[in-house]
Amino acid sequence: MRWTLKPKPDSKTVEDLQKALQVDQSVATLLVQRGIETYEEAKRFFRPSFEELHDPFLMKDMDKAVARIEAALSNNENILVFGDYDVDGTTSVALMSSYLKTKSDSIATYIPDRYDEGYGISYKGIDFAQDNDFSLIIALDCGVKAIDKINYASEKGIDFIICDHHRPGPELPKAVAVLDPKRDDCEYPFKELCGCGVGFKLIQALASKDGKTIEDLGEYLDLIATAIGADIVPIVGENRALAYFGLQIINTQPRPGIKAIIEQVKKDVLTITDVVFIVAPRINAAGRMKHGNYAVTLLTETNEELAKEYAQEINEFNLDRRETDQRITQEALVQIEENKEEDRLTTVVYHETWHKGVIGIVASRLIETHYRPTLVFTKSGSKLAASARSIKGFDVYNALEACAEHIEQFGGHKYAAGLTLDPENYEAFKQAFEDEVTKTIDRSLLTPEIRIDSQIKLKDITPKFYRIISQFAPFGPGNMTPIFMTENLKDTGYGKCVGEDDKHLRLTATQGKDKIVCIGFNLGNKCDLITHNKPFDAVYSIDENHWQGNVSLQLKLRDIKA
Incomplete structure (x- = not known):
């Protein structure tokens, strides 16, 4: 491990803050290192407030999204709430569908099957919407790159509203509204919302039209705190306020599904770390081992006894997931050793039978042993699918972008991404990825810091x-x-x-x-x-x-x- 002592902040700034707050120098130093230099900044840091939440209508296309949903509700249209199968996606769907069901009975949810449909908006999901007379789909935690699929839906007379937080490509899909703070033309002040966070801004905007404020939306904050923790977004600014108040809900009056999970582990007070390591893995296990619908059903259930049954079912999925990822991790470590790949700057491993639902976890575990950008591949239909994980300081998304000629599709973040490619391109991609990382990485990053x-x-x-x-x-x-x-x-x-x-x-x-x-x-x-x-x-x-x-x-x- 590299031990790096952070530079000492400006002594005058520390001294002024120390006097203003009447705290020890060590505390003042920690605050200044976090960018907190005045009494007012410290007050906001220690006492998060709903006042820190921005006007949702500052987000590009928010007015269009609200107008289309209001029209759909007025006309009693069927609305399909569509989301990814991970924690961010399933909490987003639970949040949006729960809110809309307070206004209409014509609301349904759809989570794609990880194995049959893959990540994001699917043709099968759009066909389902057409077959069941849904005229509006609200997509959460996905969709910002789904150009062809949105066009396909449009041909069938189905409108889309996209709530995403991933990086858009050079072209945006032709949806009614694309809510994504990472759009180049979006001036929303906070760029680091998770998918559930973008969904929350949409219900905040809808609620404001009914004269409601953020205080009226407290019942949804346990979902957004769970998504913030699970998606590893920065817990600063809006996310800090949402996580702070969301944790209060989790620890005082959580929805029955989250309450049932907490009761399984018999913990009195949960921190955000507990949410990441106790609540999130169980919700995730549904989509990994069975189907994301199980997670949405748990998170939207209002009957406590039923919620306990669903939580027990999901706990079984999680135990199965744990056993599976440990076995595959050992097999991957053997493969690295047998192929004598210890000297490479990347880890890229593949086996056609590895469980697609756990390859992201396996990639993270491999980094614990071989600290370098890592991809774990498995067979997915006629394609190969991979989860990518990176090391601190290295942007794996940019590295994948540089290898795009070998990839069919990819998406994600700086530290985590997913991709698919044709089997015949695997070896070429593996070498191209190694070459790109070798060319661009700072070698010091390969030692954990x-x-x-x-x-x-x-x-x-x-x-x-x-x-x-x-x-x-x-x-x-x-x-x-x-x-x-x-x-x-x-x-x-x-x-x-x-x-x-x-x-x-x-x-x-x-x-x-x-x-x-x-x-x-x-x-x-x-x-x-x-x-x-x-x-x-x-x-x-x-x-x-x-x-x-x-x-x-x-x-x-x-x-x-x-």
Whole structure:
């Protein structure tokens, strides 16, 4: 791991903020590093407000989208709410359909089958709409590149409204409205909404026509907080406010489907991290292992007993998913070793039987072992389909764009993308991708980096300090959990490896008269660094340890060095 200590911010700015807030210098430093330099900025950061949400009509085409939906509702048209099969897509469909059903009985939902139809708007979905007299489709978390499919729908007399957040191509589809803050001609102030976020802006605009405000839409915020966490969008600006209030709903009055998931894990208060690792994988498992419809059914169910049944079903899908992705990861690691590809700057692996629903997870797991841009391919009908994942600082979407001659279609983000290609193009693509990455990547990025906010001493870690930095939450891209470094620590002599296969490290670190318990997940192989009273340096975050009714602070080690 590369340890990178963030540059110290301007000392005068830190000093002024410290005085204004009456906090320790270390807290003021952390705030200035996050771009918070004044009392007013700090107030907005610590107390998110609905006032931070922008007028939805600032988004290009919002007026057209609202007018078309209002016309459809007035004429009692059949409206089909269409979304992708992942968490962002299924929460978007649950949100939009739940809202529209308060206004009309002529609302239905459609999630494409991952295996039969693939990602995004599908011809099969459009045919379904025609066969069932739907004259308007609202597409969420997809559609901004679906030029041909929107034309196909238009020929059948079906209108489209697109709510997307992915990068558009050079041409926009000819839909009634294309809501996407990443459009070049869209001046919406916040560009980092997830798909569910764009959908929420649409219902916010519709509600405003009825004289309703954001406070009247609280019941939908648990969905959007789940999507924000799962889609790993920056938790700043509008996303921070939506995630903050959405977490409050999740922890006080979640919809029955989310409540049923929480009850399965018996956790009292969920953070955004818990949403990412507890709620999101279960919702995702439906589309990965069976069908995304199961997730929408769970998220829209109002009967608590039925929701418990659906949540149990989805939990079974998640257990199946976990077993499948672990097996495929091991097979992929063997393939890398057998093909002697350790010296490549990319990982590209393929097996025709690998489960399409988990290849994205497998790509992420491979990066944990071989830290480089990664694609995992499987057979999908007559084509090969892949999930791409990248490493911090490298734009895999741009790399795929440079290899477009070998690809049939692709889409996604800087760090995650999906693509399909013809089998005969696989080897050529694999080499082209390796060549492009070799040509463009900064070699230092191939060593994982830990960015350290501040260097502190153990005596600085007090309950008050922890209470303040806890209020920095919700954490995520743009506002990551504070990471600290402390030098010249020693173990009390009782440190040891714990857990299955001794994978983890547990110790009590001391520095002078101060000491604190530490847990280092997957750091068991570094146990020898702390033995025999050897001094070591540590990088860590601070959290609470709950044990037998007692609560104490502990260090969550990220790495240690002699």
